[in-house]
Amino acid sequence: MSRLALPYVDRIWHASGTLELDEALSPQDAFARLDPLLRAPGTSYAVAGDTLTYSKTNPAAQDKLATFTSGTLRIENQPNGIARLVFRVRSTALLLCFLAPLLFLGFAQVGAAINAWEASAEAADKDKSADKDKDKNRPKAALHPIDKFLGAPAPEDPDAKKKDKADKKEKIPTTPAYVLAGLFLVIWMVGRALEPWLLKRALRAALAAPAGAIGSDAAPAAGQGPGPQPETC
Amino acid sequence: MAGVQVGKRIIGAEAPVIVGWENIGRVEGGPFKRFFFTWFQPAVLFGLIAFWYYAPNEWALASIGIAIGLGFKVLLLGLEWVNPRYRSWQLTWKEFATDVFYVGLGYTLVRMMGTYLGDDVMIGAVQDAFAWEKFSWFTGLPLLVQALAISMIFDFGQYWMHRGMHNWYPLWLTHAPHHYITQLNINKGAVGNPVELFLIGLGVGGFFDFLPRAFLIAGAIGMSVATYQHINVRFNTPRWWRFIFNTVEHHSVHHSRDYEATRSNYSGTWIIWDRIFGTCVDGEAELLGQEGGRRMDIGETMVYPFREGYRTTRAWLRRKLRLPEAPGAAVQPEPAE
Numbered sequence: 166m167s168r169l170a171l172p173y174v175d176r177i178w179h180a181s182g183t184l185e186l187d188e189a190l191s192p193q194d195a196f197a198r199l200d201p202l203l204r205a206p207g208t209s210y211a212v213a214g215d216t217l218t219y220s221k222t223n224p225a226a227q228d229k230l231a232t233f234t235s236g237t238l239r240i241e242n243q244p245n246g247i248a249r250l251v252f253r254v255r256s257t258a259l260l261l262c263f264l265a266p267l268l269f270l271g272f273a274q275v276g277a278a279i280n281a282w283e284a285s286a287e288a289a290d291k292d293k294s295a296d297k298d299k300d301k302n303r304p305k306a307a308l309h310p311i312d313k314f315l316g317a318p319a320p321e322d323p324d325a326k327k328k329d330k331a332d333k334k335e336k337i338p339t340t341p342a343y344v345l346a347g348l349f350l351v352i353w354m355v356g357r358a359l360e361p362w363l364l365k366r367a368l369r370a371a372l373a374a375p376a377g378a379i380g381s382d383a384a385p386a387a388g389q390g391p392g393p394q395p396e397t398c
Numbered sequence: 399m400a401g402v403q404v405g406k407r408i409i410g411a412e413a414p415v416i417v418g419w420e421n422i423g424r425v426e427g428g429p430f431k432r433f434f435f436t437w438f439q440p441a442v443l444f445g446l447i448a449f450w451y452y453a454p455n456e457w458a459l460a461s462i463g464i465a466i467g468l469g470f471k472v473l474l475l476g477l478e479w480v481n482p483r484y485r486s487w488q489l490t491w492k493e494f495a496t497d498v499f500y501v502g503l504g505y506t507l508v509r510m511m512g513t514y515l516g517d518d519v520m521i522g523a524v525q526d527a528f529a530w531e532k533f534s535w536f537t538g539l540p541l542l543v544q545a546l547a548i549s550m551i552f553d554f555g556q557y558w559m560h561r562g563m564h565n566w567y568p569l570w571l572t573h574a575p576h577h578y579i580t581q582l583n584i585n586k587g588a589v590g591n592p593v594e595l596f597l598i599g600l601g602v603g604g605f606f607d608f609l610p611r612a613f614l615i616a617g618a619i620g621m622s623v624a625t626y627q628h629i630n631v632r633f634n635t636p637r638w639w640r641f642i643f644n645t646v647e648h649h650s651v652h653h654s655r656d657y658e659a660t661r662s663n664y665s666g667t668w669i670i671w672d673r674i675f676g677t678c679v680d681g682e683a684e685l686l687g688q689e690g691g692r693r694m695d696i697g698e699t700m701v702y703p704f705r706e707g708y709r710t711t712r713a714w715l716r717r718k719l720r721l722p723e724a725p726g727a728a729v730q731p732e733p734a735e
Contacts, residue, residue, distance in 0.1 A: 232492045258492050272506040309540040341505035356491045
């Protein structure tokens with residue numbers, strides 16, 4: 166079955182790129198250098214020839230590959246003798262982040278529907294609610310003498326304030342939901358640009374170091390020794 | 399691990415916890431940096447109290463309070479970057495996006511729940527049932543006394559709700575996901591199941607009448623103290639501050655992987671409630687979480703209380719009906735593992 170090609174859609178949660186290596190490394194040597202990076206809880210990987218395929222299940226917060234939970238890393242030897250790493254990785258986090266605005270727009274719509282329903286119920290019940298107004302003719306609160314002496318502004322007349330309240334107010338504010346929808350779009354854009362760059366940096370650092378020299382700079386987890394230990398590897 | 403005896407309990411037997419203030423790290427760097435991170439917290443607290451005390455009525459609005467709160471969080475995110483308490487808690491893009499999702503639920507879904515089920519609704523129902531008016535004599539007190547009363551009454555309720563969550567299994571099920579966070583950052587207070595976020599927001603303050611300005615000052619106290627619970631910033635917290643107020647040091651102990659340590663420091667703002675009720679442990683922890691630091695993802699956080707509640711009920715029924723245990727069914731005998 167041929168794979169549906171949706172390059173622009175794919176880019177929402179896929180990242181790919183190449184990394185020129187400083188030296189000629191065989192796939193085995195390169196993957197040996199990447200091994201410490203992939204020795205993290207919840208990570209499994211397999212090597213077949215020049216390609217490494219990895220997968221992560223709920224990686225730890227400080228896992229350097231936490232955003233990209235699966236992917237392939239391939240070592241290609243170029244005609245000039247220098248090897249390069251070709252990566253193609255996938256991120257569920259980026260996809261969910263891209264879709265999150267829809268959820269918050271949904272919340273906004275639910276809020277708007279509730280507000281419309283409340284407004285119609287309130288209009289039908291107007292006389293009753295007027296009788297039930299507990300704030301009616303509330304006495305104006307006075308400041309304590311100490312506060313007067315210290316110069317705090319006097320409280321407002323609650324009856325005057327009530328007039329201002331007349332033209333408000335949504336029962337469920339919808340603005341936060343719209344703001345959050347926009348915020349998630351921004352977070353996705355930042356992540357889509359930043360995370361592949363950080364991935365490339367982590368891969369470059371791992372490949373530049375001799376095998377076994379790279380570890381996480383995070384604190385060792387309880388139950389682990391001084392270095393990272395894989396759960397499944 | 400031997401642990402340290404605190405009262406009748408051994409703290410730090412299961413995971414490392416620093417008990418006492420003597421071995422807590424200090425801010426490192428030049429004199430300006432040390433000065434800044436020593437006096438930042440008190441300066442913000444007293445500055446905000448003064449602002450709300452003297453702000454003209456046109457400024458003394460909840461919307462301005464919310465705007466200040468958001469700006470303050472952005473500033474604190476910057477401080478986390480500049481002077482982290484632990485590198486192992488460094489904020490990543492994925493952690494930030496996850497945290498914002500929970501913050502977003504707080505502003506939308508949890509707020510919707512609160513509109514129809516929240517404390518205002520419950521208190522209104524009680525007041526209607528007993529024909530009670532609000533206790534209004536508080537409005538005659540000095541503003542700062544009112545503000546302290548609001549803050550302490552709310553925190554008192556939060557203390558017992560939180561303590562209840564650690565001691566009563568049905569409540570623990572709602573709170574447990576929050577204890578799966580493996581690092582502290584400024585928005586981590588919002589991480590958890592929405593049912594818990596709704597419950598922890600309940601208060602009894604609605605029974606009392608206070609001046610609106612007192613509410614704003616109380617909000618400023620909460621913002622400029624309780625916000626630091628989940629922050630990844632190294633401060634030289636003044637001695638008097640950490641005696642009265644909750645700090646990230648206290649709260650990191652509460653979130654540690656040590657079971658006994660999690661059963662301490664329940665308050666949100668006033669650690670003196672813990673001191674009064676014997677649950678305070680002064681100290682700090684770096685290794686946080688449950689099940690050896692397993693990170694709980696959003697999907698599991700949403701279903702955890704219901705899934706575990708269902709499993710526990712099923713196991714209980716099987717025992718009652720003398721049916722064989724379902725394969726793989728394990729019931730937590732008590733909260734917090």
